[in-house]
Amino acid sequence: MSIILVLHDWVRWLIMVFALLTVLTAFTGLLKNSPYTKFANISNLLFMIGMDIQVVFGFILYFNNGWFDILKHIGSFMGQTMPRFFGLEHWLMMIIAWVLVHSGRTVVKRVVTPHEKYKKTLIYFGIALLIILIAIPWPFRTALGRPWIRWF
Ligand code: HEM
Numbered sequence: 469m470s471i472i473l474v475l476h477d478w479v480r481w482l483i484m485v486f487a488l489l490t491v492l493t494a495f496t497g498l499l500k501n502s503p504y505t506k507f508a509n510i511s512n513l514l515f516m517i518g519m520d521i522q523v524v525f526g527f528i529l530y531f532n533n534g535w536f537d538i539l540k541h542i543g544s545f546m547g548q549t550m551p552r553f554f555g556l557e558h559w560l561m562m563i564i565a566w567v568l569v570h571s572g573r574t575v576v577k578r579v580v581t582p583h584e585k586y587k588k589t590l591i592y593f594g595i596a597l598l599i600i601l602i603a604i605p606w607p608f609r610t611a612l613g614r615p616w617i618r619w620f
Contacts, residue, residue: 470620472525472528472529472532473529473618474618474619474620475525476522476525476526476529477614477615477617477618478617478618479518479521479522479525480522480604481617482514482518483515483518483519483522483600486511486512486514486515486518487515487593487596487597487600488597489511489515490508490511490512490515490589490593490597491589491590491593491594491597493505493507493508493511493586493589494508494586494587494589494590494593494594495586495590497582497586498583498586498587498590501582501583502582503582504582504585504586508585508586508589512569512572512573512576512589512593513573515569515593516569516570516573519562519565519566519569520566522562523562523563523566526558526559526562527559530554530559535551535554535555536555538551538554538555539555539556542555542556549610549611549612550611550612553605553612554605554612557603558603558605561599561600561602561603562599562600562603564599565596565597565599565600565603566596568592568593568595568596568599569592569593569596571592572588572589572591572592572593572596575588575592576588576589576592
């Protein structure tokens with residue numbers, strides 16, 4: 469499963485790029501009161517596609533690497549940072565972010581004015597990005613940190 473772990477690691481960076489582009493575009497669009505652009509639409513679409521891919525890779529890792537077995541006995545693991553994080557917290561927060569990204573796309577499509585579109589983008593995708601940033605096992609996270617980039 470190490471190829472899936474490497475892919476799960478790399479797709480994280482694609483998501484970071486498109487999530488930041490989505491939020492920055494919405495922020496400047498709101499400030500400048502500019503029309504809703506194709507770029508704004510494509511960057512949040514690619515953010516969403518990245519999340520879809522990541523959910524699939526993530527659950528493959530989850531069931532293959534024993535994290536689901538940890539969930540089954542989560543009561544006895546609650547005091548241990550790493551099993552609690554990968555057994556429960558990581559996927560739960562990422563699923564919440566995934567729901568926000570999907571509902572964000574729907575809501576942004578529904579509203580009409582560029583101002584509303586940028587505002588909703590900022591709310592839905594911005595909150596999703598915050599949750600993702602909290603839920604990533606960054607190298608500086610004590611007891612659960614993973615590398616910045618994985619090659620094997
Ligand atoms: C519901 C969706 C997700 C599930 C079920 C999931 C599951 C997992 C699991 C089980 C691991 C540990 C793999 C192992 O070493 O055994 C992991 C690691 C990781 N996940 Fe997720 N994940 C999800 C979404 C995401 C998302 C959206 C991101 C980033 C945007 C992300 C970023 C990472 C990173 C950076 C690692 C560490 C990879 C490494 O060790 O190189 N995950 N994930």
